[in-house]
Amino acid sequence: MTIQSKIARGSAELAVLALLEERSLYGFEIAKQIEERTGGSLRFTMASLYPMLYELEKRGSVKAQWEANPAGRDRRYYSLTGKGRKELQPLRREWKAFFVALDQLTGFNHA
Amino acid sequence: MPDWQEMVREKLAGAAVSRRRREELISELSNHLDDLHAELLASGVEEPEASAQCLEQIDDVQQIAAAASRSQIWEDFMNQRSRTLWLPGLITLTLASVSLAVMQLFTFSRPRVYWVDGVNVEVGVLWLLSLVPCGALGAYMSCRAGGTRWNSILASLFPSMTMLGVFCVVLPIAIFIERNTYVIHHLRPFGLALLAWTIVPGVPSLLGALAVLGRIRGENRGASDMPRPIA
Numbered sequence: 001m002t003i004q005s006k007i008a009r010g011s012a013e014l015a016v017l018a019l020l021e022e023r024s025l026y027g028f029e030i031a032k033q034i035e036e037r038t039g040g041s042l043r044f045t046m047a048s049l050y051p052m053l054y055e056l057e058k059r060g061s062v063k064a065q066w067e068a069n070p071a072g073r074d075r076r077y078y079s080l081t082g083k084g085r086k087e088l089q090p091l092r093r094e095w096k097a098f099f100v101a102l103d104q105l106t107g108f109n110h111a
Numbered sequence: 112m113p114d115w116q117e118m119v120r121e122k123l124a125g126a127a128v129s130r131r132r133r134e135e136l137i138s139e140l141s142n143h144l145d146d147l148h149a150e151l152l153a154s155g156v157e158e159p160e161a162s163a164q165c166l167e168q169i170d171d172v173q174q175i176a177a178a179a180s181r182s183q184i185w186e187d188f189m190n191q192r193s194r195t196l197w198l199p200g201l202i203t204l205t206l207a208s209v210s211l212a213v214m215q216l217f218t219f220s221r222p223r224v225y226w227v228d229g230v231n232v233e234v235g236v237l238w239l240l241s242l243v244p245c246g247a248l249g250a251y252m253s254c255r256a257g258g259t260r261w262n263s264i265l266a267s268l269f270p271s272m273t274m275l276g277v278f279c280v281v282l283p284i285a286i287f288i289e290r291n292t293y294v295i296h297h298l299r300p301f302g303l304a305l306l307a308w309t310i311v312p313g314v315p316s317l318l319g320a321l322a323v324l325g326r327i328r329g330e331n332r333g334a335s336d337m338p339r340p341i342a
């Protein structure tokens with residue numbers, strides 16, 4: 001599933017913030033880790049990843065910083081800000097509640 | 112392997128982002144394509160197919176640039192020229208004016224007044240010295256905002272340029288429109304006043320700017336040329 005629909009975008013934001021909670025990552029690493037950890041269910045293209053990162057940066061949820069890489073190219077690392085950390089918990093709860101509600105309605109978890 | 116950096120640069124040619132932001136986007140997106148290409152090859156994808164998959168993503172670069180443009184909070188208010196020239200220049204001019212006003216309050220630092228053909232030409236040595244840090248600050252602000260060397264120098268020379276502008280407007284009006292006989296008969300002292308308010312203050316401002324630019328260039332020497340966000 002590529003990140004296009006609104007619901008997928010919302011979940012992708014949660015995925016990005018949760019990933020950045022662990023450590024700072026650059027764009028390609030974020031895309032790769034999300035794809036790997038979701039078994040390929042969530043897949044970012046450049047056009048879906050970077051606009052989201054820039055939006056999160058504008059909102060102040062993440063901050064970006066260029067870091068020198070002596071072995072190769074410099075990277076723009078994204079890390080979670082205090083504001084992003086605060087946003088993450090209610091976002092998790094919201095999505096959990098959403099899936100529970102959806103499960104009750106459709107029983108999709110048991111399908 | 113295609114030159115991703117060049118291809119992204121071409122795609123971003125008309126993007127409504129600042130020069131500095133454009134360079135950041137080029138670096139970030141071309142690095143992403145490099146990584147993707149390398150990973151596809153490592154996973155066993157043939158080179159033509161790997162390049163084709165990366166090329167598909169390049170088509171979306173303008174969409175990414177549009178998002179980057181929307182997220183430029185600071186740039187929403189000020190374009191690149193404002194940040195690198197007008198704002199540092201205005202701050203330099205304000206500081207120079209405040210400095211002059213403050214020094215004129217104190218008798219010990221009153222400007223030295225030279226009477227030339229009945230017109231006073233003021234030279235405030237302390238004020239001139241204060242223009243060194245003023246010029247340095249203007250150049251520093253411009254440079255940190257991504258300004259070119261010329262932007263930085265012009266920003267530091269803003270007080271002198273402003274006075275030059277004033278003289279360039281006032282003198283021709285007085286001479287050619289008002290036919291002001293006092294000005295017409297005192298062109299030499301007015302010429303000296305022009306020098307005293309433009310060229311003379313420009314020298315310490317320029318010295319301050321050159322000192323800062325030299326220091327910044329020294330710091331950057333050997334470092335990556337990657338654009339960096341202001342800390």
